[in-house]
Amino acid sequence: MATAKLQRWWISLRTRWQPYLGIDWKPDDLPSKLQPRRVYLIGNPTWRIAFLCPCGCGSVVELCVLTEADPHWKVAVDDKRRVTLQPSVWKTTDCRSHYFVRRGRIVWA
Numbered sequence: 001m002a003t004a005k006l007q008r009w010w011i012s013l014r015t016r017w018q019p020y021l022g023i024d025w026k027p028d029d030l031p032s033k034l035q036p037r038r039v040y041l042i043g044n045p046t047w048r049i050a051f052l053c054p055c056g057c058g059s060v061v062e063l064c065v066l067t068e069a070d071p072h073w074k075v076a077v078d079d080k081r082r083v084t085l086q087p088s089v090w091k092t093t094d095c096r097s098h099y100f101v102r103r104g105r106i107v108w109a
């Protein structure tokens with residue numbers, strides 16, 4: 001749908017100035033409402049990350065970063081706390097968003 005494309009374009013534009021930043025999150029339970037453009041790094045060392053889907057659908061994306069897990073993602077946080085994820089994130093249900101997170105920016109696939 002054209003509206004969805006437009007929305008993505010707008011969101012991708014916005015993330016140029018407001019990147020996804022990693023925050024350390026100690027409790028096991030996430031807050032009931034996640035902050036937009038925040039990546040919650042759960043555990044020490046981090047074993048799980050969570051953030052709001054960048055498409056704006058409101059769903060929470062949770063990814064495992066343990067290398068033993070399958071699938072798992074590599075998460076890197078630079079000195080400005082901008083988050084890079086590898087590989088891309090592909091939601092196979094609902095909004096079906098497919099994107100990369102590079103230095104805090106959402107790059108739509």
Ligand SMILES: [Zn+2]
Pocket residue numbers: 053054055056057058059095096097
């Ligand atoms: Zn979404």
